[in-house]
Every structure is written in structure tokens, then in C-alpha cells.
Amino acid sequence: MEAPQEKKPVFFPDEGYWTMEADGLHLIGSRCIQCRRDYFPPREVCPKCFPEGLEHKMEKSKLSSRGKLYTYSIVQVAPKRFLPPYALGYVDFPEGVRVLGQLTTTDPSQIKIGMTVQAELGRIAVDEQGNEVMSYKFRPM
Amino acid sequence: MRDVAIIGVGMTKIGKFPDRMLSGMGREAVIAALKDAGVPPKEIQAAYSGTSLGGALLGQRIFKDLGMSGMPINNMENACSSGSSAMREAWLSIASGLYDMVIAVGSEKLSALGGGTLPLEREDLEVSGGMVMPALYAMRARRYMHEFGATPEHLAKVVVKSRQCATKNPQAQFRKETTVEEVLNSRMVADPLTLFQCCPMGDGSAAAVICSADKARQYTRQPILIKGSILVSGRFDNSFRDMTTPEITVRASKLAYEMAGIGPKEVSLAEVHDAFSIAELLYYEALGFCGRGEAPKLLDEGATEIGGRIPVNPSGGLISKGHPTGATGLAQTTEIVWQLRGQAGARQVKNAKVGLTHCTGGGIYGLDHGACSIHIFAK
Secondary structure (H helix, E strand, C coil), rough: CCCCCCCCCCCCHHHHHHHCCCCCEEEEEEEEEEECCEEECCCCCCCHHHHHHCCCCEEEECCEEEEEEEEEECCCCCCCCCCEEEEEEEEEEEECEECCCCCCCCCCCCCCCCCEEEEEEEEEEEECCCCEEEEEEEECC | CCCEEEEEEECCCCCCCCCCHHHHHHHHHCCCCCCCCCCCCHHCEEEECCCCCCCCCCHHHHHHHHHCCCCCCCEECCCCHHHHHHHHHHHHHHHCCCCEEEEEEEEHHHHHCCCCCCCCCCCCCHHHCCCCCCHHHHHHHHHHHHHHCHHHHHHHHHHHHHHHCCCCCCCCCCCCCCCCCHHHHHCCECCEEEEEEEECCCEEEEEEEEEHHHHHHHCCEEEEEEEEEEEEECCCCCCCCCCCCHHHHHHHHHHHHHHHHHHHHHCCCCECCEEEEHHHHHHHHHHHCCCCCCCCHHHHHCCCCCCCCCCCCCCCHHCCCCCCCCHHHHHHHHHHHHHHHHCCCHHCCCCCCCEEEEEECCCCCCCCCCEEEEEECCC
16 A cells, blocks of 8 residues: 655745845845846846847846835735735845745735845745645745 | 728627637627628638637637638737737738738637636746736735825726726626725725726637728728737836836837827727726826826826716726637727727717727736737727
8 A cells, every 4th residue: 555645845946046044045046247137036048138149148146135025915816726815025125136925924914015024935835736835935024 | 011991890798608619709700890891701811810728720710610711820829918919910911911801800718717817827937926917916006006195996996987888888798887885895806906806707709800991992981090000028127117107008009109190199099908907097197198196086087988088998998898818909999990980889989080909918927018019090
């Protein structure tokens, strides 16, 4: 008889997209060697330099662990795998990058546009096998 | 590029028709448009079929059973802009002189997908993280309210106007009037957007017969000229984009006005992409009907009602007429053509001379929208 499948967390997109340091979670993106712009998620081509026919090599870059909340919404209706309700927000990082992520709370009294949020790891969904999907989330500070 | 005209339009009712085939609805719209044009089907030299989720070879599935086969059939997908993209390619094929007479049809059967939100491309990072279309628009609404002091009541008023127009539209999905209170008390989908503020899932099809302006005179004394036809894609931006200024619409409308040789003041009426209540407010501004942050005031003044100075969505728009995604661009076209011909019945806009349709498509990370197509029509 087969042993029941053990449920273990899966990481999304994968653990190469962040690094855990003393001051918290930092998302890992790319910076263009030519124009010095930062991007997240990481990539191999600079969308600004490539169409202009310029050198567009990318190097790894690290975002700050905290950003500012640009806007948000508490989602009630969504695919089941995201376990609604959940809160989504766009976070602006000092490196000039905006990232969409789930927040760590759905309590509207704790969420305000312009507030500082801290990146951390948390559950964002469950997959078809019932495993928890772990990814970057943002905690209101 | 030569002048292009629409000589026939037709559409199905919009609603939930799970027992109807998608291609069957497409055929109904095609037959209606051909009849309206008075054109023998064998005169059609090519077809452009738009659908976002209708599957492979929908064009062939629609036309083969009408015996309209063998000609070039182009199947187009640009998410919710699929129908207007089909319209645009049809225009291009005539303007360039490649063909003299073609047909564009947009069709969708969302009732086949079950309930819930529109399924999005899971390869997209944001979609895999929990993004859904209502949430995208909800975040725009939240930011707009933060910057300009608009209230949930303003959002609800868009829906009240929408339903009121739709009571006069026999093709519309939702034809019952509503109140600000009823809108705000409907189920929360993604705060601050409640159910009534979201366009419904529905089914339907619309089609247009398009030909050179010269040829049009053989068939009708009321050709509707296509003065502007624009398609653009969203500009990729990973940085601090202003989410209250829909850049794709601002850009596309500038190009459309330039092409048609007019400005926003010359537009008699517009059918815009009100997928959610906030969208209509943002598009008043992006299309140049009022200044930044002034949309709620424009709505409050009654300027965008059927009797106002710039009627917007007299058909009931996506919110009340419905939004079978791939059909929408051509359903908007059908409404404008009826209006310009004086055939819009109880929702007729007086002195309609110039009409604008505005259609956007899709949400993917990094873009305002995937696509935007704007057309300008004139008598």
C-alpha cells in the first residue's frame, strides 16, 4: 500500500528570487550594466536598451527589504487556490521598481496607501496537491 | 490609403446562453450584418474573426456552414480587444487596397467557463501571485480615490447611468434600473468594487461589413466612414507608473484624433471600455472629455448621459450591455453605427455626427493593458 503523499511547501517562483538577510527578506532582481535600471523579476534582456540596439547585459541586483505601498485591494472573489479573501498591493522600492504581492493582513484598518511595508516569506496559495505555495509577501509596518 | 466605410452591422442579444454554440452566435451576427448591408455573401473577399477564449479556427467554424469558405480567414486574439482588433485589420485590408469588401466578426461564450473571474494567463508572474482583473481595477480605483477624493458613490453612479441606458437597449444583458445604494450593497468582489460595478460574464457576437467608400455608394445612402483606426500595445514599465492615467488609452486616442483630424470636442458620443465602474471615470479623462481628476464632476453634471453634451456608453456599456470579451469591440461599433444612422430608438443621441469606440484588452504584468484599439466613425 502506498504511503500518503507528504505535504510540503513549494516556493514560487523559486528560492532564487529572494535572499534572507539579517534585516529581512530582499527580492533579487536584475540591473542593466548599460543604463543601470533595476528590474524585478530578474531577466536577461534590458527592455530599455534592447530596442535601442544598445548593450543590454544584466547583472544580479538586490532590492531593499522595505518599500512603500502605492495601492492595494482586498480580494474576495478569485480562483480557489488563492484562498480568498486576500490582500494584494503594489509596493514601490527605492531602487525604482514596483512589485505586486500579497499583504500579510486583510484588515483594512491596518492598510494605508503610502505606508512602509516589509518583505517576508508567507503562504500565497495552495497547489493542486494541497501543498502550501510560499512566496514573498508584504507586512505593513 | 483610401477611404473605408461600414455598410452593415448586426449583433446577437447579450446574455448567458449555455445551450448555444459559439459559432452559431457568430453566424447569427454575420447573417444580420450581411442582411443590413444588402450584400450578397459571395462578395465578401476575406473575414476577420476575433475571440479571446473561443478556441482555434473560430472564423472557419463560423463561416464554413454558411458556405463562405476558401477565402482568407484571419483569427485574431487580443484579449478583450480581439473584436476591435479584427475590426482594425478589416479596415487596414480595405484602406490599403488589398480588398474591396470584407467582414469582421467578434464572438465570445464566457458561460462555457463556469463562474468566477476571467481566467488569465498563468505564465504571467502577477497572475500566478493572485492578480485577477477586478483586483487590478480595484487598485486603480483605490489610488484614484486617494489622489482625487472620489467616493464609492461616484463609482456607483457610473453603474446607475449604465443601467438606465440599458433599459432602452433590447440587446443588453442587464436591463433593470438600479440605485447607488443597491450598487454599493451588492457583494464585494475586490474592495472597493462591488458586484454591480463589474461587467458580467456573458455570451454574444457582433459583426460589421466593411468596404471601400466608393463601393459603399452602390449599397447604401448612409455609409458610415471610418475616419480613425488605431491599435497599440501597452508600454512595458517596471517602475512607478501612474495607475490613474491609462497610458495606453491616452496614447491611442491621440493617434486616433490625429488620424481623424478632430479633437475630443468634436466627438458626439463614445462607447468606452467600462469593464468596471472606475474604468469609465478614468476614460473620460484619458480620452480628453474632461481634465485630470474631473471625471466625477463630469458624471455629476449629467454630461455623459444620453441627453448630455458627451454621451458615453448610451448602449449601457460593458457593465450593463455586457462584455462577451471578443465581441465587445464590434458590439461597440454596431451601437455607434446605429446611432449615427439615427436607428438607436429610445437611446438615440441627438445630432450624432461623430462616434468613438474605445476597447482595451488584457492584464499582464508590466503593462497598463495589453492592447488598446480606438475607432472614430463619421457620417
